[in-house]
Amino acid sequence: MQKIIECIPNFSEGRDKKKIDKICKAITNVKGILLLNVESDIAHNRSVITFAGTPVAVLEAAFQATKTASRIIDLTRHKGEHPRMGATDVIPLVPISGITMKECVRLAQKLGSRIGIELKIPVYLYEKAAKREDRKNLANIRKGEYEGLKKEIGKNADRKPDFGPKYLGKAGATAVGAREPLIAYNVNLDTKNIKIAKAIAKKIREKDGGFKSVKALGFELKDKGITQVSMNLTNYKITPPHIVFNAIKKEAKAKNVEIIESEIIGLIPKKALIKGAKHLLKIKKFxxxxxxxxxxxxKLQNFQKPLQ
Amino acid sequence: MQKIIECIPNFSEGRDKKKIDKICKAITNVKGILLLNVESDIAHNRSVITFAGTPVAVLEAAFQATKTASRIIDLTRHKGEHPRMGATDVIPLVPISGITMKECVRLAQKLGSRIGIELKIPVYLYEKAAKREDRKNLANIRKGEYEGLKKEIGKNADRKPDFGPKYLGKAGATAVGAREPLIAYNVNLDTKNIKIAKAIAKKIREKDGGFKSVKALGFELKDKGITQVSMNLTNYKITPPHIVFNAIKKEAKAKNVEIIESEIIGLIPKKALIKGAKHLLKIKKFxxxxxxxxxxxxKLQNFQKPLQ
Structure with a gap:
């Protein structure tokens, strides 16, 4: 099977279309890259670009994008709602087919090393690629954001990067890691009461003793007069959408609230949906x-293998 | 995209393993054929063989299997619970990828014609390939089974085959057709009361005013002390599993009965499960x-296309 990985770098530019296009171009100029999605957010002043390809192509594209971003994005002038520490803020690598998580971790190390040496950008390995337990969580690495890290990186041994210099330039620092595909999943509730959405979010998220690999917040959707439990499922193999859906349904019902609908933002692996159907239809021994x-x-793959 | 069709011929032999193996061999001897499944039933004295491949390979394999079956199965001596009229009883063709139903209908005609001319077996086109409205339903074609058809085929103009002679030899007659993938789907109920399973089956099946493309029967699973609604979903695009699951759940609940579990017998198209997850998770705008x-x-397909 062909080795395919996905890469979802986040860049600290969500307003200037010309700059975003330049970064996209640095990615698509690499032969063999499939650009899957580009999402820019004005309030966050941040863009999320999704692309896929063979490991060699993806590593080259991620490097070229980081190089371009380091030239056109100035963190000393950047303002936006989303926490950030670098022009290229994070670069997660995700195994898609024919490749293990372990191999993706090695690829993240290789990419991080190259960014540190060639671009003189401090790189922190995070999530599955982290070399220190506390760096598995991106929030720990990005603490204080660009401004805070700039003050501490040269003085505090705890904040020494895995690759690159111990100082921050205008391009800031970049977190490079490997992780499972993330599912952005929202469930809308037929109540205006934000307290209910917040209470349910608290109940189901990992941080407060809920489901593993679930991040959740309660939001108000004022234009619709409803509320939402907005989630990131960071490992659908541990907690897939149907598990949180059922939990939210139960919690809501206890407060006489119904689920109106749910939504998948962006992409979802086929397996997560098939698992959901299997569970909800109570299919046994499947x-x-x-x-x-x-x-x-x-069968086709076996068939196409040459005889040995 | 490569054109792939599936073929699920039914043969009137479910007891003699040597004979079943001979038929399988006639299929797998054709280059490019993927044998997916073989299921033999002793009580029915019938085997269902599932295979797939390109249209040319599948047509050749289906012809060779019919030829072999006509030599080793004698309908004048065949006994089994399942209705049958031929050594090769039915040959449905199913579009899988890169091919339309219309093309499969043409392939069914081609295969039927060849079986009629070369093997001197009467062939009836059925389901989507039927040339007469009443032949869409296999039960009409197979009325009276081998014995009844043998008496009528030469006399009754209504029973004239689409291809082949107007008389039945020991190999009987064969129905050749095209259809959507069929899903064999069972739902188990936590009641011993067979009346409930039968009433629910009646409520949901097309024949009695229920869901389109649903055949259903109520059964007792004596060894488990429960009952079952056993279904064939003949077009999951019209009625997918989650629709009948929810309907059975509702009907059962009204009688204070719960669904224990459900089961998929054999294969199910990915889309049917994904549709189910989407519906049960109330995912909007997916x-x-x-x-x-x-x-x-x-993206990979577009990418691999040569420039024109």
């Missing part, structure tokens, strides 16, 4: 090979 | 391209 397309794909 | 694997596959 094997992946019972999915017509899976067994066909498997 | 596009197929939001499935990570779908957008990747699409």
């Amino acid at each position: 094997k992946n090979d019972q999915v017509l397309e899976n067994i066909l794909k498997k | 596009k197929n391209d939001q499935v990570l694997e779908n957008i990747l596959k699409k």
Whole structure:
């Protein structure tokens, strides 16, 4: 099977379309890259670019994008709601097919090293690629944001980067890591009472003793007169959408509130949905090979292998 | 995209393993055929073989299997619970990828014609390939089974085959057709009362005014002390599993009965499960391209196309 990884770098520019286009171009100029999605947020002043390809192509594209961003984004002048520490703020690598998480961790180290040496940008390895327990959580690395890190990076040994110099230029610092695909999943409730949405979010998120790999916040959707539990499911293999859906449904029901609808923002792996159907339809003893397309794909792959 | 069709012929032999193996061999001897599943039933004295491949390979394999079956299965001596009229009883063709139903109908005609001319077996086109409204339903074609058809085929103009002779040999007659993938789906109920399972089956099946493309029967699973609604969903695009699951749940609840579990027998198309998850999770505005694997596959296909 062809090795395919996905990369979802976040850049600290969400307003200037010309600059965002330049970064996209640095990515798509690399042969073999599939640009999947570009989302810019004006309030956050941040863009999230999703692309995929072979490991070699993805590493080259991520490096070129970081190089371009370091030239056109100035962190000393950047303002936005979202916490940030670098022109290229984070670069997560995600295994998609034919590749393990371990290999993605090695690729993250390789990419981080190159960014540190060639671009003189401090790099912190995070999530699965972290070399220190406290760096698994991005929030710890980004504490104090660009301004705070700039003051501390040369003095505090705890903040020494994994690669690159111990000082911050205008391009700031970059976190490079490996992780499972993240699912952005929102559930809308038929209540205006923000307290209910916030209470449910607290109940289900990992931080407060809820489900593992779930981040959740309660929001008001004022234009619709409803509230929302907005989630990031950082490992759908541990906690898939249907588990939080059922939990929210139960919590809401206890307060006489109903779920109106849910939404997937961006992409979701096929397996997460198939798992959901299997669970909600109470299907017993179901094997992946019972999915017509899976067994066909498997048989076709075996079939196309040359005889040894 | 490569044209792939699936073929699920039913043969009137479910007891003699040597004979079943001979038929399988006739199929797998054809280059490019992927054998997906073989299920033999002793009580029914019938085997269902599932295979897939390109249209040319599948047509050749189906012909060779029919030829082999006509030599080793004698309908004048066949006994089994399942209705049957031929050594090769039915040959449905199912579009899987890169091919339309219309093309599959043409392939069914081509295959039927060849079986009629070369093997001297009467062939009836059924389901989507039927040339007469009453032949869409296989039960009409197979009325009276082998014995009844043998008496009528030469006399009754209504029973004239679409291809082949107007008489039945020991190999009987074969129905050749095209259809959507069929999902065999069972839902188990926590009641011993067979009347409840039968009443629910009646309520949901097309024949008695229920859901379109649903065949359903109520059964007792004596060894487990429960009952079952056993279904064939003949077009999951019209009625997918989650629709009947929810309907059965509602009907059962009204009688204070719960669904224990459900089961998929054999294969199910990926889309049927994804549709189910989308519905049960109340996901709004979901596009197929939001499935990570779908957008990747699409982009990869565009990417691999040579420049024109």
